[in-house]
Amino acid sequence: MTNINCKDKIKTDIIGWFDEVAEDSAAVQRRMLRRILELNHGVEYLKKWIGDIKIEEIDENLLESIYASLVPLASHADIEPFTKRIADGDTTPLLTQQPITNLSLSSGTTEGRQKFVPFTHHSSQTTLQIFKLAAVYRSRYHSA
Numbered sequence: 001m002t003n004i005n006c007k008d009k010i011k012t013d014i015i016g017w018f019d020e021v022a023e024d025s026a027a028v029q030r031r032m033l034r035r036i037l038e039l040n041h042g043v044e045y046l047k048k049w050i051g052d053i054k055i056e057e058i059d060e061n062l063l064e065s066i067y068a069s070l071v072p073l074a075s076h077a078d079i080e081p082f083t084k085r086i087a088d089g090d091t092t093p094l095l096t097q098q099p100i101t102n103l104s105l106s107s108g109t110t111e112g113r114q115k116f117v118p119f120t121h122h123s124s125q126t127t128l129q130i131f132k133l134a135a136v137y138r139s140r141y142h143s144a
Helices: 003-022 025-039 044-050 060-070 076-087 121-142
Strands: 102-105 116-119
Touching: 003 025, 003 121, 025 060, 044 060, 044 076, 076 102, 076 116, 116 121
Parallel strands: none
Antiparallel strands: 102 116
16 A cells, blocks of 8 residues: 555545544533543532532433533633642642643733643643644545
8 A cells, every 4th residue: 555545544534533423423522521521520620510429420411411500611711720820830630630741822812911721641632633633624625
């Protein structure tokens, strides 16, 4: 198999996976919410809203409703006290159970000042995957 054929197969696999996941995006999002909450149960940021709810015992649809009713939409200002603590060396699970491996600075275009954006190893890898997926989709439409 030539290098070009390998690249085409990878593109097809990524696009196929994305199309499959997009078929029932609501169910995928409910499963992802459960996974995120299970993995990060007990972190300081979530504790003030969901306390010690037994996430694993709750139906996904009900969990989505409970989460939406208890946890408000957050802005950067809401997590800024936590990112400052992380920047100052606090290693307790504030935002996630995974360690924050990187604090990146935003461009500063939203409010005219740069802000810390926390990354874990997983979120860094996920961000990279999103860029790869976007590149594959762009090449799909621009190479035709």
